[in-house]
Amino acid sequence: MTLEELGYNDTFEQLRKENHLEDFEIGRVIAEHKERYIVKSEKGEFEAEITGNLIFSAKSREDFPAVGDWVALVNYGSDLAIIHSVLPRLSTLSRQAVGKFAERQIIATNIDFALLVQAVDRDFNINRLERYLTICYSSKVGPIIVLTKTDLIEPQKLKEIIENIKLRIKDIPIFAISNETKDGYASIKGLIKKGKTYCLLGSSGVGKSTLMNNLSGKNMMKTDTISKSTNKGRHVTSHRELTVIENGGILIDNPGMREIGVVDSADGLETAFDRISSFSQKCKFTDCTHTSELGCAVIEAVERGEIDRKSYDNFLKIEKEKDHFDLTVAEKRKKEKSFGKMVKNFKNDIQKISTKHNDVHRK
Template sequence: MTLEELGYNDTFEKLRKENNLEDFEIGRIIAEHKERYIVKNEKGEFEAEITGNLRFTAKSREDFPVVGDWVTLLNCNADFVIIHSVFPRISMLSRQAVGKFGETQIIAANIDFALLVQAVDRDFNINRLERYLTICYSSKVSPIIVLTKTDLIEPQNLNEIVENIKRRIMNIPIFAISNETKDGYDSIKGVIEKGKTYCLLGSSGVGKSTLINNLSGKNIMKTKSISKSTNKGRHITSHRELSVIDSGGILIDNPGMREIGIIDSADGLENTFDKIFSFSKKCKFTDCTHRNEIGCAVIEAVEQGEIDRKSYENFLKIEREKDHFDLTVAERRKKEKSFGKMVKNFKNDMQKLSTKHNNLNKK
C-alpha cells in the first residue's frame, strides 16, 4: 500500500519539507491502545511507541499522536518502531474529555469528512446532530448526515425526519440507508472519495461498524445487536481504528459517544446556528446574550417563528457549556501558572541555600 492510498498528499509533503522531516521515514497512525500505537506505511504495519523526549516535551494530551496522524519513524526495519515526531495537523476533531473538566479529547486527526450517523428507529435527535455539526465546523471538517436502520420505520416517517432536519440544518448532505437491505448504499458510496479520510461519529448501536463492513465488503469491524432489555447500543468498538476500503476511501470507526461536550467553538457555533447569528446583527446591544434583553432580534425572530424554538434553546445550552469550558480552562491555566511560579521560587531558594552553605564551608 502506498502512502497516497493512506491519504498522503501534497499538503503533507509540504509540511514535511517545512519542518525538516525529509530524512525520516513516515507512516500514519491507524490504531491506538493506551499510548501504544499501530503505524502503517508502504512497508507494512508496525507496533510503535513514542520517544521519551516526545513524552517529556508534551504540554498536554493533545501533543501525543492520535489515529489519523502522520508521524516520523525511527528503526523502521524492525517489527517495533519508535515515533519520533507528529506532523502538524490539517484538522482535528475534538470534544470535552468525559469526566475531566477543562480538558480536551482528540477524537481523530487529519479528517476530511465526518459521517454523522444516527439510527432513525430509536437514536434520532436533531439537538445531538447540531452538537456534532458544531464540533465539525470548529475542526474544519465537512459533515455528512447518515440516517441508518430505515428498514425499521415507515417511508412516511422517514420523510418527516428528513424534512425536520432540513428545517433546522441547511446545506448538509443527508443519506438514508439500511444496513440490512442495502437501500441507499449506491448514493453514499458516491461520496466516498479515494484518498479522503472519513470519521464516523454517533452513539453505540447506530450501525457505524456495520456501515464500514458493508462499504468495504469485508468484516473489518466487530458488530453486535442492540440490547433488547434496554434498547441501547452495546460498546463493541473499544478503540479508534483506520481502515482503507477497496474503493480507496479511508474510514475511521469511533467508539459510541454518549456525551458530546463542546470545547472552544465560536466558529463552530456561528456556522451551525448561522440563522441565529444572522439575526443577532440586528440586536439593539452588541453584547446581547439573546436570553432576555429588550431589543433582541433573535428572541423576536423566535417568537415570530423565523427561528426554530428548539434550535434556539439548543444554541443557548451549547453556548453555556462552551462558556463554562472556557472558564474552566482559564482557571486551570491560572493554577498551573501559580504552581509553576511556586516551583521556580522553591528552586531559586534551594539554590541560594546551597550557595550560602558552600560559602560557609569554604570559610
C-alpha cells in the first residue's frame, strides 16, 4: 500500500521537509493501545513505540501520537518500529478528557470529514448533534450527519426528524440509512472519496461499527446483537482504529462517547450556532452574554421565534462549559508555573548551600 492510499499528500511531504525528516521512514498511526501503536507504512504494519526523547519533550498527552497521525520512524527490520517524531497535524478532533482536570482527549487527527452518526429509533438528540458540530468547526473538519436504523421507524417519522434537524442546523449533508436493509447505502458510498479520511462519531450502539463493516465489505469491527430489553446495540469497539476500505476511502471508528465536553475555540461555537452569532452582532453591548442584558438582539430574536429556544439553551450550556474548561486550564497553568518557580528556587538554594559549604571546606 502506498502512502497516498493512506491519505499522504504534498502538504504532508512539505511538512516533512520543513521539519528535516527526509531521512526517516513515514507511516500513519492506524491504532493505539496505551503507549504502543500500530503504524502502517509502504513496508507494511508494525508495532511501534515512541522514543524517550519524545516522551521527555512532551508537554501533555496531546503531544503523543494519536490515530490518524503521520509519524517519522525507524524500522528495525522486524515487527517493531520506533517513532521519532509526529508531523504537524492539519486537523485535530478533541474533547474534554472524561474525569481529568483541564485536559483534552484527542479523538483522531488529520481528518477531512466527520460522520456524525445517530440512531433514529432511540435516544435521538439534536443538542448532541450541535455539540459534535461545534467540535468539528473548531477543528476545521467537515461535518456530515448520518441517521441510522431507519428500518425501525415509519417513513413519516423519519421525515419529521430530518425536517427538525434542518430547522436548527443549516447546510449540512444528511444521509438516512439502514444497516439491515442497506437503504441509503448507495448515496453514502458515493460520498466516501479515495484518499480522504472520515471519522465516525456517535454514542454507543448507534451502528457505527456495523456501518464500518458494511462500507468495507469485511467484518472489521466486532458488533453484538440488539438488546431486547433496551433496544440498544451492544457496542464493543474498545479503541480507535483506521481502516482503508475497498473504494479507497479511509475510515476511523471510535468507541461510543456518552460525554462530549467541548474544548472549543470561539470560531467553532459561532459557526455551529451561526444564527445566534449573526444576531449577536446587533446586541447593544459588545460583551453581551445573551443571558439577561437589555438590548440583547439574541434574546429578542428568541422571544420573536426567530431563533429556536432549544438551540439557544443548548448554546448557553455549551458556552458555559467551554468557559469553565478555559478557566480550569488557566488555573492549571498557573499552578504549574508556580510549582516550576518553586522547584527552580529550591535548586538555586541547594546550589548556594553547596557552594558555601565548599568554600568553608577549602578554608
